[in-house]
Structure formats: structure tokens, C-alpha cells
Amino acid sequence: MREVATDVTTFTKYEKARMIGSRALQISMGAPLALKFKTEELEAMNYNPVEIAKKEFEAGKIPLKVLRDLPMKKSVAREEAAKEESVAEEAAEKVSKEAEV
Numbered sequence: 077m078r079e080v081a082t083d084v085t086t087f088t089k090y091e092k093a094r095m096i097g098s099r100a101l102q103i104s105m106g107a108p109l110a111l112k113f114k115t116e117e118l119e120a121m122n123y124n125p126v127e128i129a130k131k132e133f134e135a136g137k138i139p140l141k142v143l144r145d146l147p148m149k150k151s152v153a154r155e156e157a158a159k160e161e162s163v164a165e166e167a168a169e170k171v172s173k174e175a176e177v
Contacts, residue, residue: 091142099129099138110137
């Protein structure tokens with residue numbers, strides 16, 4: 077099962093770095109900006125794609141999603157382990173019956 081992280085406060089530092097770096101690469105390759113900047117603001121940032129991507133991230137406007145795998149619940153893990161054990165037991169019984177014949 078996968079979760080889609082959307083809230084800015086829920087990202088790990090690694091996800092944040094990956095998103096800003098990916099968005100900066102997109103911007104440097106000519107992608108349209110997600111925010112409107114005045115010319116003075118862009119000049120103050122020296123048209124730096126990383127700084128622009130940071131501003132977009134802080135505003136929550138980066139057009140990227142983070143998919144992360146959720147850990148299994150203990151009860152689900154126990155049920156799956158019990159199913160595996162029962163399947164293994166059935167297979168062992170079948171083999172022993174075949175050996176008797």
C-alpha cells in the first residue's frame with residue numbers, strides 16, 4: 077500500500093532535497109515557473125533555479141508528488157505469517173501422505 081504525501085510538513089529532509097533538486101533541474105531546462113515573480117525578485121535571486129525551487133516548495137506549489145510505502149500493521153503481518161504457516165503445514169501433510177502410498 078502506498079501513501080501520497082502532500083503536506084509540506086510531512087516531508088523528510090531527503091524528500092525535500094530530492095524535490096527541490098528535481099524542480100530546479102526542470103526550471104533550468106525551461107519549465108514554466110509555478111509562482112509569479114517580479115523581475116526584481118528574480119534579479120535578487122540571480123535567476124538561480126535552486127532558489128526559485130525553494131520558494132516554490134515553501135509556497136507548496138511544486139508540481140511533484142512523493143509516494144512512500146507504508147509499513148504493514150502488526151495484525152496484518154501476523155495474519156500473513158499464519159497463512160504461510162498453514163500453507164506450509166498442508167504441503168508437508170501432502171508430501172507425507174504421498175510418501176506413505
